[in-house]
Amino acid sequence: MTVLDHxxxxxxxxxxxxxxxxxxxxxxxxxxxxxxxxxxxPALEKHDPALLRELxxxxxxxRRYNQQATTLTKQGRLxxxxxxxxxxxxxxxxxxxxxERDWLFPSYRDTLAVVSRxxxxxxxxxxxxxxxxxxxxxxxxxxxPLCTPLGTQAPHAVGLAHAARLRGEPVVALAxxxxxxxxxxxxxxxxxxxxxxxxxVVFLVQNNGYAISVPLSAQSAAPSLAxxxxxxxxxxxxxxxxxxxxxxxxxxxxxxxxRAGGGPTLVxxxxxxxxxxxxxxxxxxxxxxxxxxxxxxxxxILLMDRALRELHLLDDGLAxxxxxxxxxxxxxxxxxxxxxxxxxxxxxxxHVYAEPTPQLREQAAQLSAELAAEAEVQH
Amino acid sequence: xSTASHPxxxxxxxxxxxxxxxxxxxxxxxQALNSALxxxxxxxxxxxxxxxxxxxxxxVFRITDGLxxxxxxxxxxxxxxxxxxxxxxxxxxxxxxxxxxxxxQFDAFxxxxxxxxxxxxxxxxxxxxGRLPLPITVRIPYGGGIGGVEHHxxxxxxxxxxxxxxxxxxxxxxxxxxxxxxxxxASDDPVVFLEPKRLYWGKAEFDPAAPVEPIGRAVLRxxxxxxxxxxxxxxxxxxxxxxxxxxxxxxxxAVLDLRTLVPFDDETVTRVVRxxxxxxxxxxxxGFGGTGAEIAARVTERCFHHxxxxxxxxxxxxxxxxxxxxxxxxxxxxxxILDAVARLQWED
Numbered sequence: 001m002t003v004l005d006h007x008x009x010x011x012x013x014x015x016x017x018x019x020x021x022x023x024x025x026x027x028x029x030x031x032x033x034x035x036x037x038x039x040x041x042p043a044l045e046k047h048d049p050a051l052l053r054e055l056x057x058x059x060x061x062x063r064r065y066n067q068q069a070t071t072l073t074k075q076g077r078l079x080x081x082x083x084x085x086x087x088x089x090x091x092x093x094x095x096x097x098x099x100e101r102d103w104l105f106p107s108y109r110d111t112l113a114v115v116s117r118x119x120x121x122x123x124x125x126x127x128x129x130x131x132x133x134x135x136x137x138x139x140x141x142x143x144x145p146l147c148t149p150l151g152t153q154a155p156h157a158v159g160l161a162h163a164a165r166l167r168g169e170p171v172v173a174l175a176x177x178x179x180x181x182x183x184x185x186x187x188x189x190x191x192x193x194x195x196x197x198x199x200x201v202v203f204l205v206q207n208n209g210y211a212i213s214v215p216l217s218a219q220s221a222a223p224s225l226a227x228x229x230x231x232x233x234x235x236x237x238x239x240x241x242x243x244x245x246x247x248x249x250x251x252x253x254x255x256x257x258x259r260a261g262g263g264p265t266l267v268x269x270x271x272x273x274x275x276x277x278x279x280x281x282x283x284x285x286x287x288x289x290x291x292x293x294x295x296x297x298x299x300x301i302l303l304m305d306r307a308l309r310e311l312h313l314l315d316d317g318l319a320x321x322x323x324x325x326x327x328x329x330x331x332x333x334x335x336x337x338x339x340x341x342x343x344x345x346x347x348x349x350x351h352v353y354a355e356p357t358p359q360l361r362e363q364a365a366q367l368s369a370e371l372a373a374e375a376e377v378q379h
Numbered sequence: 380x381s382t383a384s385h386p387x388x389x390x391x392x393x394x395x396x397x398x399x400x401x402x403x404x405x406x407x408x409x410q411a412l413n414s415a416l417x418x419x420x421x422x423x424x425x426x427x428x429x430x431x432x433x434x435x436x437x438x439v440f441r442i443t444d445g446l447x448x449x450x451x452x453x454x455x456x457x458x459x460x461x462x463x464x465x466x467x468x469x470x471x472x473x474x475x476x477x478x479x480x481x482x483x484q485f486d487a488f489x490x491x492x493x494x495x496x497x498x499x500x501x502x503x504x505x506x507x508x509g510r511l512p513l514p515i516t517v518r519i520p521y522g523g524g525i526g527g528v529e530h531h532x533x534x535x536x537x538x539x540x541x542x543x544x545x546x547x548x549x550x551x552x553x554x555x556x557x558x559x560x561x562x563x564x565a566s567d568d569p570v571v572f573l574e575p576k577r578l579y580w581g582k583a584e585f586d587p588a589a590p591v592e593p594i595g596r597a598v599l600r601x602x603x604x605x606x607x608x609x610x611x612x613x614x615x616x617x618x619x620x621x622x623x624x625x626x627x628x629x630x631x632x633a634v635l636d637l638r639t640l641v642p643f644d645d646e647t648v649t650r651v652v653r654x655x656x657x658x659x660x661x662x663x664x665x666g667f668g669g670t671g672a673e674i675a676a677r678v679t680e681r682c683f684h685h686x687x688x689x690x691x692x693x694x695x696x697x698x699x700x701x702x703x704x705x706x707x708x709x710x711x712x713x714x715x716i717l718d719a720v721a722r723l724q725w726e727d
Contacts, residue, residue, distance in 0.1 A: 159471020
């Protein structure tokens with residue numbers, strides 16, 4: 001299910017960019033800015049009910065995860081938290097469409113995707129807690145470290161997918177980016193390399209409307225970010241990023257296409273960052289309350305809840321089960337993050353090189369002496 | 380060669396040192412580097428070469444000559460013209476267990492890749508508590524003296540040496556070009572391998588099977604008692620020439636070839652300087668904030684009571700690399716080196 005299947009649908013929500021001027025370009029590679037997949041269409045009934053319930057449950061748990069992590073920041077238990085509140089459908093779908101041997105390349109806002117991939121929250125959040133750069137094992141979890149320099153993880157996904165393809169192994173890499181990241185040179189180079197190498201990669205751009213404070217209109221003049229795929233010779237897909245089943249379908253198709261040797265796909269998911277950029281940001285300086293309210297009405301969980309109840313796939317009991325699971329996760333996070341992490345200053349020197357250089361050995365000895373002197377004073 | 384003594388906690392995919400049966404031969408540094416790549420590709424199926432024009436052309440300096448023909452385009456890949464993309468792709472390949480060797484076409488053309496190098500290549504092992512080492516070799520032809528127009532002659536080593544997590548290796552002889560490149564490719568740490576392009580065509584007798592000192596060791600190329608010239612890469616032949624000329628002035632100069640800037644061989648440098656008492660650091664990169672400043676400081680800190688004179692530096696000027704018709708004024712030459720030697724307070 002792609003937006004292309006729905007290009008003649010007319011119910012374009014007013015919040016969507018380009019809704020007033022839909023493209024009619026017939027070129028097959030061109031994504032259509034209008035319309036996107038909208039919940040409530042008969043297509044939803046074609047989805048596996050078990051998958052729909054799974055998406056709902058994960059969305060509810062994911063929302064609670066975002067709320068709890070934000071609260072932990074206010075309590076000083078996390079140094080900073082860039083919330084994906086409102087973007088949970090993107091986070092959940094990105095993790096769900098990948099197989100065990102596939103690789104996820106997340107950005108710093110994508111810890112929910114990392115947790116959804118099976119990484120423990122305590123390990124996924126070390127970067128934002130401040131006790132370690134990467135708390136999980138990237139090889140074991142097939143999840144690259146959270147990437148802060150925007151877009152720079154995209155070529156890594158290409159290289160990994162290329163290497164897997166060279167080895168004849170059916171591995172797909174999915175890189176998660178934001179709308180701001182598409183302005184970076186690395187985004188361009190990654191897409192170009194992926195297309196030229198026919199690498200099994202999916203680029204998921206979560207277009208949440210803002211790069212910190214700068215709106216998309218100041219970021220790009222393209223009709224849509226998905227259009228950028230055309231110039232690289234790969235398909236571009238535009239999808240409602242708050243419509244979890246639609247996004248899941250689009251990503252699944254892209255992953256399958258990549259795995260089958262069809263090459264990369266660029267997927268633009270339209271979504272919205274309900275919270276500020278981070279707890280250190282003040283979103284009221286650059287966006288209006290009515291705009292945020294409009295997006296609250298287009299909330300991924302709200303949409304899912306409404307649609308599933310109409311299809312009689314969700315009742316209060318299932319909803320309560322999901323809420324209970326979410327509360328259990330939140331309670332576990334509160335308990336685990338309440339304790340101070342164990343820190344080993346001497347480990348600063350352990351993993352700079354395979355073996356410390358003579359200079360690092362000297363510096364480690366210096367720090368060791370300083371620590372011993374501190375301990376002496378404390379006694 | 381003795382790559383086996385290079386620190387490596389786990390058996391490297393690159394395997395142990397090459398023991399080739401091919402006998403000693405006369406070769407240029409370019410040919411020796413080509414042999415090192417060829418032998419690495421032969422012995423280790425995880426080694427992959429990628430870069431601009433490395434395929435049919437064999438690289439603009441012909442260092443990858445014939446590799447695509449012998450190993451196929453998958454092993455020696457012509458990439459799109461985008462250095463960040465090349466290195467970023469290599470990072471992903473290394474994450475999947477390959478051992479990429481990246482060619483940057485010229486020193487200044489490597490700058491688009493610096494973010495990937497500084498933020499990911501140098502840090503990935505550290506960022507992941509050792510779980511994701513990146514055994515990537517980044518080959519960069521560097522330095523001037525070949526009449527290149529602007530952006531083709533930068534001595535950019537200080538950018539790399541001041542970035543923790545990278546090893547920085549630069550050969551000054553044909554034998555080292557082969558041996559150190561083999562060791563760099565076999566290393567589990569990322570290596571910035573700086574090739575002095577003005578030495579590419581100089582020939583010497585070398586035996587691929589003969590061991591060279593490992594990464595991290597300096598080698599005394601000429602013994603002497605008056606003063607030691609501490610140098611590396613493109614400035615090594617200039618220093619040897621200066622030492623020869625100094626005999627006429629009555630100076631017996633030693634020449635110490637660092638070979639590796641990171642890790643730095645404090646032990647050998649300190650021992651040599653203490654035994655001689657006078658030292659001049661020579662490199663063609665700009666002096667301010669350059670590698671020579673670090674070396675002079677380290678030598679002074681460690682050898683103060685053994686020094687008869689301050690450690691002097693002979694470097695390129697603090698200017699953007701000049702047009703080719705003026706570059707000889709910029710590059711340290713024999714006279715400038717001997718002038719520095721003359722200022723080592725001999726009267727005291």
